Amino acid sequence: MWKKTQETVKFLKEKGFVDIDYAIILGTGLGNFTDVMDIHIRIPYKEIPNFPVSTVVGHHGELVYGSIGDKKIMAMRGRFHYYEGWSIQEATFPVRVMKYLDIDTLIVSNASGGVNSAFKTGDIMLITDHINMMPEHPLRGANDERFGPRFVDMHEAYDKQMIAHMNTIADELGVGLQQGIYLALQGPTFETPAEYGMVRRLGADAVGMSTVPEVIVAKHMGMKCFGVSVITDLGVEGQVEEVSHEEVQKVAKIAERTVGKLVKRFIETY
Numbered sequence: 313m314w315k316k317t318q319e320t321v322k323f324l325k326e327k328g329f330v331d332i333d334y335a336i337i338l339g340t341g342l343g344n345f346t347d348v349m350d351i352h353i354r355i356p357y358k359e360i361p362n363f364p365v366s367t368v369v370g371h372h373g374e375l376v377y378g379s380i381g382d383k384k385i386m387a388m389r390g391r392f393h394y395y396e397g398w399s400i401q402e403a404t405f406p407v408r409v410m411k412y413l414d415i416d417t418l419i420v421s422n423a424s425g426g427v428n429s430a431f432k433t434g435d436i437m438l439i440t441d442h443i444n445m446m447p448e449h450p451l452r453g454a455n456d457e458r459f460g461p462r463f464v465d466m467h468e469a470y471d472k473q474m475i476a477h478m479n480t481i482a483d484e485l486g487v488g489l490q491q492g493i494y495l496a497l498q499g500p501t502f503e504t505p506a507e508y509g510m511v512r513r514l515g516a517d518a519v520g521m522s523t524v525p526e527v528i529v530a531k532h533m534g535m536k537c538f539g540v541s542v543i544t545d546l547g548v549e550g551q552v553e554e555v556s557h558e559e560v561q562k563v564a565k566i567a568e569r570t571v572g573k574l575v576k577r578f579i580e581t582y
């Protein structure tokens with residue numbers, strides 16, 4: 313893993329991925345965040361040594377380097393999910409690479425199902441914490457101390473200062489936000505009504521199939537993390553409705569412009 317990481321880092325540095333302030337992983341329907349960036353370099357995942365190639369419709373599969381104001385950004389258009397068949401270490405490999413590109417802050421976005429009865433479809437939720445219910449843990453196995461410690465503190469997985477700053481920006485822009493806990497299941501099935509009920513009773517506000525492994529790996533390496541989730545469907549007890557990937561993408565697409573505006577301003581001002 314270490315050797316592969318160094319190989320990929322060397323390749324990307326030679327391509328010009330240097331001096332990066334923020335890494336951002338763009339999930340379902342949010343891939344066009346790059347529209348608000350000045351793009352300098354784009355490389356398809358398949359041309360990057362050791363990178364997996366994403367197989368999900370709506371995930372673009374390219375790495376973008378660009379800027380917003382005077383901040384440099386590396387954006388992943390499309391992520392790797394455990395349900396695609398990658399091991400959890402493969403799925404989180406790009407996060408390993410980020411750290412050795414000297415990036416110390418990770419912004420993640422995703423789509424999720426809301427289980428909090430105060431939520432509406434299309435709401436934007438800042439992730440305040442997570443519950444890891446994935447069947448594999450990305451840090452299982454011998455620990456490589458060059459990446460980080462064996463036992464990782466997770467008391468503030470999602471940076472409180474960044475959350476506070478985003479709330480200020482949302483106020484300024486007149487955008488209403490939700491906040492809550494994201495629970496990760498492996499998917500690829502959406503949840504049954506009984507499972508949504510379980511998610512709620514476990515203490516979460518939203519459920520999805522990604523993000524948590526990425527944040528765990530980022531925290532292992534001492535990175536700061538910030539996460540935003542678009543509530544694309546509701547799994548509220550007693551009123552669970554049919555959900556499809558198309559519907560998830562449609563709702564995420566509508567929220568995309570608002571999320572883009574928020575994150576752009578966030579990066580300009582943080």
Ligand code: HPA
Pocket residue numbers: 423424425426501502503519520521544545547555560
């Ligand atoms: N469940 C799991 N993942 C999801 C959902 C959901 O309801 N919506 C979008 N991603």
